[in-house]
């Protein structure tokens with residue numbers, strides 16, 4: 001490849017960074033970096049009503065968090081290509097739209113949406129299923145135009161699609177794809193009457209002016225591509241190469257919808273739950289791309305080296321939350337003490353006051369869970385069981401904690417604890433042994449009443465560790481209740 005590779009990730013700030021968006025961004029980034037090219041972050045903010053506060057910033061920050069660092073963006077502009085927000089480029093789109101009108105490849109349309117609706121309706125009643133614009137404004141006379149203007153109508157601009165024209169392109173993922181212009185749903189609008197371009201037009205102008213060479217994006221855009229190519233042809237511009245990635249489906253094979261609440265889909269949700277960026281990155285990487293050697297874990301550097309768009313899958317990619325948890329747990333286990341502490345503290349503080357503990361003490365507690373954590377937030381429930389014990393409601397358990405034997409166990413246990421000057425694991429082991437001998441119970445009969453009385457639940461980490469976390473006074477107070 002001789003030309004400089006330039007790709008882009010072009011989110012609409014109508015929401016936060018979604019798994020699908022992150023995947024598009026990642027594959028564009030890997031492709032660019034593999035061939036020493038640039039990634040452009042462009043903001044497609046023309047849907048002004050749906051833009052949300054902080055949408056742009058959060059998309060940008062979440063990308064960076066994942067290690068996908070744009071080379072150009074509104075925050076690091078290259079003067080040659082700026083500005084990077086579409087709403088700041090309206091004059092540019094107008095210029096090219098007018099050029100298309102002058103060439104006869106586009107035309108002003110004065111129809112109002114009510115009129116369009118009405119005509120569709122009457123055609124439907126006549127038994128004609130009208131899906132295309134009827135070209136009422138294609139050949140308006142000067143007088144008609146004057147009249148519309150006097151009425152105060154503001155025109156939009158529609159592309160004039162060629163008839164019997166075929167558009168073919170070589171998709172980097174799915175090979176040769178062919179559409180005819182008749183498939184494109186009629187003369188579509190490129191500039192709305194409010195002077196804002198539509199997506200299909202703005203994207204062409206920007207990709208061309210920003211020297212974009214390759215576009216990897218989701219399959220939902222496949223049907224947009226011939227519309228865009230039609231515009232490239234009219235403007236006599238070379239189109240970039242397109243690659244459309246397959247859809248992401250849930251475990252039932254259904255396309256992941258943003259309303260699918262069984263699967264979390266936004267980066268921010270994963271961050272908050274305590275997923276590590278290494279895991280998310282790795283997961284997204286394997287969501288629709290298969291390495292040659294079945295390698296399971298990748299660093300960014302390795303991924304760049306290994307990336308080959310030919311190995312993007314051609315069948316839907318299944319989002320398997322269990323695989324993500326597995327990967328996350330793998331990376332959690334690898335965290336250094338310092339990193340683990342930083343990672344886990346925000347979750348622990350939700351259920352316990354850490355202010356009087358040293359980092360070493362916190363780590364001691366946190367380490368009890370490290371091996372089992374799928375994600376950070378999973379420490380909350382078991383810790384909460386210890387810090388804020390549940391009331392026992394199960395009858396069998398109630399019986400167990402209030403039996404004569406249990407009372408003996410508690411009293412003896414308290415006595416033994418009181419005799420300790422210092423609590424260590426070894427000391428506690430000895431305490432349990434002494435209680436076993438003094439009361440004459442062992443195993444479940446010894447441990448379960450204590451566990452239940454202390455935490456209200458019959459499962460959890462090793463009892464010795466629970467006693468260790470709670471400390472002597474708290475244990476004694478709970479057992480004496």
Ligand code: GLU
Pocket residue numbers: 010011012044203216217221
């Ligand atoms: N703004 C579009 C989107 O968010 C970008 C599509 C494209 O990559 O062309 O879907």
